[in-house]
Amino acid sequence: MIIDNNIPDKDACADSLKHVLDALYVLGGKWKLPVILSLVQSSKRFNEIQYALSGISPKVLAQELKDLELNEFITRQVYPTTPVTIVYEATEYSHTLKNVLRELSAWGEQHREKIRSSLKTK
Amino acid sequence: MIIDNNIPDKDACADSLKHVLDALYVLGGKWKLPVILSLVQSSKRFNEIQYALSGISPKVLAQELKDLELNEFITRQVYPTTPVTIVYEATEYSHTLKNVLRELSAWGEQHREKIRSSLKTK
């Protein structure tokens, strides 16, 4: 019987790594998080998002919105006014990112500080 | 006097977003986390890492290692044996990622499950 002590948590780590990479795949790219956060703050129409996130092109924004809708972070509401009003809003599911974002933000902040001060002393 | 109630947490969110993007910038890319995690499990030499992460090319690995060293996730130890042995090892700082990785992994896992089951019912 062969038992390698390293294997148990190695496998667990490999699984965990997959999940992490899954998460980063969904959240990755230049605009995913900015769009989500902008819509969490308030629902917006296409041009309003473009204005709020200065720099994003309509092509890229349209892509991102489709992708975020597929992943159920946002919904696309069509109101039959004249002319039709199309409003994007963040879903409840966007809020499941809270813990992730809190940790990432905290870590990112201390990391910037760490690198900044370690550059100074060199 | 003009006070816009939305501004206070808008600014906080914008700062927070910057930190999150900082963090993702450091951790992003195809190989950063795999390399870190591989070295956390055990220190390794160049060719050993390449073998452990099947698929990474020497060029990309060298790049990643330099980058990770700059960010102080790993150290490059040169042992004056004959021939010289060069060992990469994870620093204590790598462990500051624990919370981040825990949250990302948990979220990634439930997200995969969510998408999988929402595709099934459609």
Place this chain on the structure above:
DNA sequence: GTGCCGACTTACCTAAAGGAAAGTACTTAC
């Protein structure tokens, strides 16, 4: 001195992300 090992570099290539500019489809205002 020729060849091999380890730890990389270098030069070149490809694919995917993202950006710029223009166009389209619909509607309402004049």
Place this chain on the structure above:
DNA sequence: GTAAGTACTTTCCTTTAGGTAAGTCGGCAC
């Protein structure tokens, strides 16, 4: 009918991450 607004789409281009293959450099083995 012409102009203007909204919500995109299309085409084309640039940048960048990453990959492949080959080469380099120093030390030792023979």
